[in-house]
Amino acid sequence: xxxxxxxxxFFIAQAAGLVLIPLGLPGTFLQVLAAAALAxxxxxxxxxxxxxxxxxxxxxxxxxxxxxxxxxxxxxxxxSAAWGALLGGLAGAFVGGIPIPLIGNIIxxxxxxxxxxxxxxxxHQKKLTPDLRVGLGAILGRAVGVAAKLSLGIIILIIxxxxxxxx
Numbered sequence: 001x002x003x004x005x006x007x008x009x010f011f012i013a014q015a016a017g018l019v020l021i022p023l024g025l026p027g028t029f030l031q032v033l034a035a036a037a038l039a040x041x042x043x044x045x046x047x048x049x050x051x052x053x054x055x056x057x058x059x060x061x062x063x064x065x066x067x068x069x070x071x072x073x074x075x076x077x078x079x080s081a082a083w084g085a086l087l088g089g090l091a092g093a094f095v096g097g098i099p100i101p102l103i104g105n106i107i108x109x110x111x112x113x114x115x116x117x118x119x120x121x122x123x124h125q126k127k128l129t130p131d132l133r134v135g136l137g138a139i140l141g142r143a144v145g146v147a148a149k150l151s152l153g154i155i156i157l158i159i160x161x162x163x164x165x166x167x
Contacts, residue, residue, distance in 0.1 A: 003042050007164060010038045014157050021150045024093040024109045028057035028149065031156045044164045053156050060149035067148070071141015072117040077134035080124035081117045085138035088116015113142045 013034035020027030032053045039045050068089050069082035077085075092112020096104035117138035118130040125131075 067145025075137025081121035084116035084120020089113035
């Protein structure tokens with residue numbers, strides 16, 4: 001009975017982790033934490049898989065973190081625009097949750113990425129006329145980062161189902 005309850009809680013945590021990812025929150029780390037808790041509580045998953053999931057979560061966070069920078073540079077932005085995209089996205093995700101929890105984080109993370117890239121590029125060029133392509137590239141990069149991180153979260157879930165239920 002304990003093992004069944006542990007598995008149900010594990011899969012609820014896995015699903016919750018997937019929901020958190022588009023909100024700009026570290027959902028893949030919730031998935032890793034759930035796997036570690038299941039490994040401690042039962043023998044349904046090995047520590048090897050917990051380590052694999054941790055590596056995937058770290059990769060997802062890194063991709064998500066750097067994707068906005070990549071997008072800004074890919075669309076002709078400077079290093080200042082890339083750093084602006086990174087810092088703007090982080091600030092937007094943090095501030096966006098204050099007036100509108102959850103959805104505000106998503107909207108403001110993208111808006112912050114856009115604004116940060118534009119401000120960084122304007123600072124670099126020492127002009128007040130922004131190049132909107134740089135901001136668009138930053139938003140597209142951010143979207144690619146979120147999609148990649150969500151894909152890794154889905155892969156963690158699929159492997160988790162296979163490893164825990166197919167014994």
